[in-house]
Structures are given as C-alpha cells and as structure tokens.
Amino acid sequence: MNFPVRAITLDLDDTLWPFAPIGARIEQVLHAWMLEHSPPTAARFPIEAMRALREQVFAEHPQLIHDLSELRRITLRRALQESGADAALLEPAYEIFYAARNQVECYADSLAALERIAARVPVAAVTNGNADLERIGLSRHFAFQLGAREHGAAKPEASIFHAACQRLGVPHGEVLHVGDHIEMDVIGAAQAGLRSCWINREALAWTHPTLRPDLEFTDLTALADWLDATHHHATEHAAA
Numbered sequence: 001m002n003f004p005v006r007a008i009t010l011d012l013d014d015t016l017w018p019f020a021p022i023g024a025r026i027e028q029v030l031h032a033w034m035l036e037h038s039p040p041t042a043a044r045f046p047i048e049a050m051r052a053l054r055e056q057v058f059a060e061h062p063q064l065i066h067d068l069s070e071l072r073r074i075t076l077r078r079a080l081q082e083s084g085a086d087a088a089l090l091e092p093a094y095e096i097f098y099a100a101r102n103q104v105e106c107y108a109d110s111l112a113a114l115e116r117i118a119a120r121v122p123v124a125a126v127t128n129g130n131a132d133l134e135r136i137g138l139s140r141h142f143a144f145q146l147g148a149r150e151h152g153a154a155k156p157e158a159s160i161f162h163a164a165c166q167r168l169g170v171p172h173g174e175v176l177h178v179g180d181h182i183e184m185d186v187i188g189a190a191q192a193g194l195r196s197c198w199i200n201r202e203a204l205a206w207t208h209p210t211l212r213p214d215l216e217f218t219d220l221t222a223l224a225d226w227l228d229a230t231h232h233h234a235t236e237h238a239a240a
Helices: 020-037 039-044 047-060 068-082 087-101 110-120 158-168 182-191 220-239
Strands: 007-010 123-127 144-147 175-179 195-199 215-217
Touching (some): 020 047, 047 068, 068 087, 110 123, 110 220, 123 158, 182 195, 195 220
Parallel strands (some): 007 123, 007 175, 123 144, 175 195
C-alpha cells in the first residue's frame, strides 16, 4: 500500500528497544541501592513486594496513568514511609531508578533503521513511558519527544497524536504512527486519523475486529525499506 508520509511519530518502549530487560534491571538496581542506603526498606520491600506495591499504587491512582514518573515517586515514598526510612532518600532513590530506566539496549535493527528513516522524514517520539532520549543519546534522530506526562494524557487518547501532528506541522493523514502496541499505538493512531504501522516483532495475531494497521512489519528495517521505495517512487514521479 502506498500513501504519502510526510512525518513519522514513533513509540519507544518495545518498538526501539525491549522494555522487559530494563524493568528487570530497575528492580535489581533499586533493591541493591536500598540494601546499602535503607536496609529496613530493602527488608520490608524485597523485589516481589516492591513490585506488588507499585501495582497497588497504579491501581489506586488511575488518573495518573499518563505520569509514570509520579507513580514511581509515590511508590518509593510509600516504601520509605512504611519501612520507617528517611523521607530525604526519595529523590536519590528516584535518581537511581531513572538512571537504570534510561540504560536501554536497542533491538539489533533499530539504530541503522532509525537513521535511514530520520534521513527521509522528520521523526517525533510519542511515548507513554518516561525514557529520556537526551540521556539515552538518541535525541539527534528526533524532531522532538512528546511524552504522556508533558502532554497530560496518554495514548490511545487522540489528543496526544494530534498535539504531535500540530508540532510537526503536518496534517493527521500524512503522519504515520509506528509502534508495537495494538491498542495504544495502532488503534489509537487510526482513531486519531493518522496512518498506522504495527511493528510486530513477536509474530502476534491481530485481534481487533474492524480496524487494521495500514502497514505491518516485523522490524524497523522493513519500514525503512518501504519508506525508501515509496519516497524514491514519489520523487521520480515528481521529477517526471
């Protein structure tokens, strides 16, 4: 399928890099830090208990689902309080979390593909997560990063997609949103009037009864190939 793409909005977690190894490392690093700086907290909230506390905090604050950083702070504050620890440990603990959060290992195809894609069209990161492309060292490939926290609402809300299109200065129908998540990325983008590309690395079956992605690829290299082919064709056509 060929259609004009003048800009791309790109999801980060599980699209550019897998999140599971980051989540596991965060738990290990935080626990090790608590063992050293607040042993009562480490004893009261070993990894499993800290995970359960985080899930409980998420469940209690559905209105904060767009702000994962604040939910993490609430979790850490509660863990420190309930273990009788010094409240002043909150920010240093958060900083340890955030450093681990931004230690990402990209999928093998991601970086080369991202360079190729960004050379063709402007790319904006649109994420519900709290990764920081500056800290990760990838911000040079992006026009900007729009997080759910900054925007005040999370995907699949149409408003975050529309805000990205507005900043890109490109009409919704000429922006391609690229991501791994059926609901958040593909359905969200399609319902907001953008084109959608499903990056389906796990060979999952499509589940939505009526909506389908405009494009589906197993990795970002295939998207870069598609973009090269359609853009090459478009420039030839324009020159003819």
